Amino acid sequence: MMNLNFEVAETVDSSPVIVVDLDGTLTPVDTLHETVLQLHRTSPQAAIGLVQALRQGKAAFKRHVAQSLSLDGALLPLRQDLLEWLTEQHELGRRIVLVSAADQAFVDAVAAHLPFRVDAAIGSDGLANLSGEAKLARIREMVGENFVYAGDAAVDLPIWRASQGAILVGRGMRFEKRLGDVPVVGRFPQQSGPLQAWLRAL
Incomplete structure (x- = not known):
């Protein structure tokens, strides 16, 4: 970090x-949009948790996505x-x-x-x-x-x-x-x- x-x-x-x-x-x-789309394509199981994470707020949602799929800078x-x-x-x-x-x-x-x-x-x-x-x-x-x-x-x-x-x-x-x-x-x-x-x- x-x-x-x-x-x-x-x-x-x-x-x-x-x-x-x-x-x-x-x-x-938009890195979030791109990674969410990629997550849906590559890991539908992980994508299921997106709705639950979103209920916890935007920051929690972003953290869930980041932990589910790495970004190649x-x-x-x-x-x-x-x-x-x-x-x-x-x-x-x-x-x-x-x-x-x-x-x-x-x-x-x-x-x-x-x-x-x-x-x-x-x-x-x-x-x-x-x-x-x-x-x-x-x-x-x-x-x-x-x-x-x-x-x-x-x-x-x-x-x-x-x-x-x-x-x-x-x-x-x-x-x-x-x-x-x-x-x-x-x-x-x-x-x-x-x-x-x-x-x-x-």
């Missing part, structure tokens, strides 16, 4: 920490334009944190195959679903207020609005007018859809 202790105050560089979402942002696909399609930019920023000494509502196991699998080492990789833990305000609270706990955020969905709006700068990825471009006074520090428009991304990966 890459759930590392990380304090922005320990860094020499005062540049905002780059916080990056996973599903729809770093990868154009090396095969997951990533947004190359964003990945290249993050790699450049890492080489410049910027701190990068991967924070996602996906289960911790999936976040770890992706972080382990990135071309650079993230300072922390945080996901849902089976109890709390790390999305929206819950994700913002976790980010503030880790890095304080000095961060920029890369996301793609409406649920990311409170995080963008609390950040020092918004990085809009894919569908996130349509939320630019709802950011208020938060500056946009990066734009990565929608490219090919999830199906084309998976076909490229295959």
Whole structure:
């Protein structure tokens, strides 16, 4: 598990920490949707427990899926334009944190195959679903207020609005007018859809 202790105050560089979402942002696909479909195809018996797990909440559901089927981070399609930019920023000494509502196991699998080492990789833990305000609270706990955020969905709006700068990825471009006074520090428009991304990966 890459759930590392990380304090922005320990860094020499005062540049905002780059916080990056996973599903729809770093990868154009939804890791939960893809793995649930795969679970139905490869292990119908394990899929039966999905309904029961869902009754316990989203985080428990995600944990059940992650424990039933591993994710190969090396095969997951990533947004190359964003990945290249993050790699450049890492080489410049910027701190990068991967924070996602996906289960911790999936976040770890992706972080382990990135071309650079993230300072922390945080996901849902089976109890709390790390999305929206819950994700913002976790980010503030880790890095304080000095961060920029890369996301793609409406649920990311409170995080963008609390950040020092918004990085809009894919569908996130349509939320630019709802950011208020938060500056946009990066734009990565929608490219090919999830199906084309998976076909490229295959």
